[in-house]
Amino acid sequence: MPSGTRVRRAVVSATSVALMATGCGGGGSSSNGPSDAAKTFTYQGSEPQNPLQPANANEVGGGRIVQNLFKGLVDYDPATGKLRNQVADTIDTTDAQTYTVVLKSGWTFHDGTPVTAKSFVDAWNWAANTKNNQINSSWFEDIQGYPDVHPESGSPTADTMSGLTVQDGTHFTIKLNHKVSYFPYKLGYVAFSPLPEGFYQDPAGYGQKPVGNGPYEFVSWDHNSQVVTKTFANYQGVDKPKNGGVVFKMYTNAEAAYADLQSNNLDVMDQVPPSALANYKGDLGSRAIDAPQGGIQNVGFTLYQPEWQGADKAKVRQGLSMAIDRNTITRTVLQGSRAPASAWVAEGVEGYKAGTCGDFCTYNPDKAKQLIQEGGGVPGNSLKITYNADGGHKEWVDAVCNSIRQTTGVNCAGDPKTDFKTARAAITGHQINGMFRTGWVQDYPLNANFLADVYRTGAASNDTGYSSPEFDKLATEADKAASIQDTATGYQQAEAQLATDMPAIPLWYYRTNSGYSNKVQNVSFDSFGNPAWTQVEVKS
CATH class of the missing domain: 3.40.190.10 (Periplasmic binding protein-like II)
Incomplete structure (x- = not known):
């Protein structure tokens, strides 16, 4: 503007319109009735x-x-x-x-x-x-x-x-x-x-x-x-x-949350676990939610550690990204509920540009091994991916590690923390080694949020410790643009620098796969992955 x-x-108004989530699936009962x-x-x-x-x-x-x-x-x-x-x-x-x-x-x-x-x-x-x-x-x-x-x-x-x-x-x-x-x-x-x-x-x-x-x-x-x-x-x-x-x-x-949902001891879920993705629409019928979301799943690197610094290690990170078979993991482990990512910005967000990651987000075993070798190899030939065990992430973390291990020979294992709070404390406290799960859901529907607020030097959510003078310069220029459209274009140029440095690996774009109990009605989700809290009605 x-x-x-x-x-x-x-x-x-946001130029990318977020679609209202709607229930999906057949059967079940979500008919509206009296509420209290x-x-x-x-x-x-x-x-x-x-x-x-x-x-x-x-x-x-x-x-x-x-x-x-x-x-x-x-x-x-x-x-x-x-x-x-x-x-x-x-x-x-x-x-x-x-x-x-x-x-x-x-x-x-x-x-x-x-x-x-x-x-x-x-x-x-x-x-x-x-x-x-x-x-x-x-x-x-x-x-x-x-x-x-x-x-x-x-x-x-x-x-x-x-x-x-x-x-x-x-x-x-x-x-x-x-x-x-x-x-x-x-x-x-x-x-x-x-x-x-x-x-x-x-x-x-x-x-x-x-x-x-x-x-x-x-x-x-x-x-x-x-x-x-x-x-x-x-x-x-x-x-x-x-x-x-x-x-x-x-x-x-x-899984415990999903069991409570099915028994009406929980009214609204955040996300169903991977183990339920194949069956939740049948389980919940018209109370199942399948909706677009401005979110992305990444794994980040601990760039504040000396062993991950230097231009050579960027090649290693690029190689690891190419060792991940996103298509197979999203199709099988995640039951088609996610779309493989080709950029660091979520689909549907203003300024989203598919393919920014280039070939580095495409599964290529030979190129993956070549880049890792050229970069001097993974430190200790071993990786851990830290994640929160309460979020239903074990299945895909194991699948990502299996893909890396089978493709490159690098030892890889999940590093589960008890809950989200514990995992976040370890991540923000720089108490982990190697890699960690770092999902991002939009705070506002513009690509700047996925980029400046995550990858600018010193940003609140810059958990990797990434610092690039070129990225910062391009981001600042984008901030000063005359219009929102020009800002979005400027941030696309900044995003291209991430492909060179690979501070985090984009994995896939989120959808909201959720559901609600028989005790509530008028449940819908927005593009932030949140229910319309105030609009939920509890049946009388």
């Missing part, structure tokens, strides 16, 4: 890695809970994928660098205090500050003054970013370091949520008992068991709940 001198509404808006429903979750603070959740375990407890300026319509205003009444700009935000009136936090312009500005400043150790702090780096609160080394020289200015109770401005035409896309991410004044008196305590402004309010957190929420009666959003709340049940085994 052009950014000329005229004022334009910055809350733009006071009843809660259960969802298959995982123990959050961190306290429940908006800027401290970049994984699905905590992220899906936090996004229901908090609501930002905008979010994405689950039916269309388009940006829509929530707390924001308007977000305007004349130059794609300075944005003027006006809030709607009437919004309150769950404790009854008002949501104001200061609620956003103070929250963003706190989240960006190095001393508060928030995992999503880099999401604020576009804002002028970010280096003052989050320097590359040393202590902050300021407590606030100069680019944020409160004008009055419902009006603030955001000045960026440079033009970012797609900045409104980013504002839908949970890190940009507001915080109540009471939060700053006890951030740690609020992380265990959060107070938000979203459709659901926190009730309790029984660690490693469940998080209970209830509908917030004074919620002012456009997506008012049709149920009484969500109970996030923590599972360490996807």
Whole structure:
């Protein structure tokens, strides 16, 4: 969208339309009947890695809970994928660098205090500050003054970013370091949520008992068991709940969750396990979900380790990618529920360009062995792929390792961690060797999210330690482009650098393969892989 001198509404619609998920399959019973808006429903979750603070959740375990407890300026319509205003009444700009935000009136936090312009500005400043150790702090780096609160080394020289200015109770401005035409896309991410004044008196305590402004309010957190929420009666959003709340049940085994779903002890699944993919549509009938999702499965490398550094080791990584028979694994182990990946951006996302990975994502045993040999071989001729055992990943990890081992002779084995939280702690703490599972589901439907937020030097989700001056330069140029379309094209050029360096191997594109119990109705999933939480109805 052009950014000329005229004022334009910055809350733009996504140019790639996300399709609403629909039930698939025959038989069963999901006919709509009377519902009870006071009843809660259960969802298959995982123990959050961190306290429940908006800027401290970049994984699905905590992220899906936090996004229901908090609501930002905008979010994405689950039916269309388009940006829509929530707390924001308007977000305007004349130059794609300075944005003027006006809030709607009437919004309150769950404790009854008002949501104001200061609620956003103070929250963003706190989240960006190095001393508060928030995992999503880099999401604020576009804002002028970010280096003052989050320097590359040393202590902050300021407590606030100069680019944020409160004008009055419902009006603030955001000045960026440079033009970012797609900045409104980013504002839908949970890190940009507001915080109540009471939060700053006890951030740690609020992380265990959060107070938000979203459709659901926190009730309790029984660690490693469940998080209970209830509908917030004074919620002012456009997506008012049709149920009484969500109970996030923590599972360490996807098969156990599926068994609970079939026996109506779980209402909505995240993803059915690979072991059920062949039969779940028959098991669930019209309650089965098969829907598009803006997600990708990768395996990343520990590039922060000396043995994986250097141009020669890029050849080894390329060779390992060519040793993986994606077509066979997706067709057999994953029952055709995934499509082999040929790029680092998911299908259906604005800026997706098939084939960016080139021949390196094509199974070629001879070339795989040649590249690995030219690169000096895999360190120790042995690999481990770290993954979370509670996510139904064992089957495909074993298949990937079998493909590598049979094709190249390199020893490869899965390295399961008990649950998602444990695996993420090991990955972000740099406590693993070699390779690790690193799936990514869109935070906003633009290729920049799959690239800048994962592969830019120092990005919050750059778990590989990848750092490429060329990638960073191209990404920065893409950020400054005059339109969203030009930004997407610029990021395609940056993505091409990943084929040269291969910091992570793209495996396949996700779909949402899920289902729901006989106790709920009106269940649908969006392109983020989330159910339309507030629209789920519990049968009376």
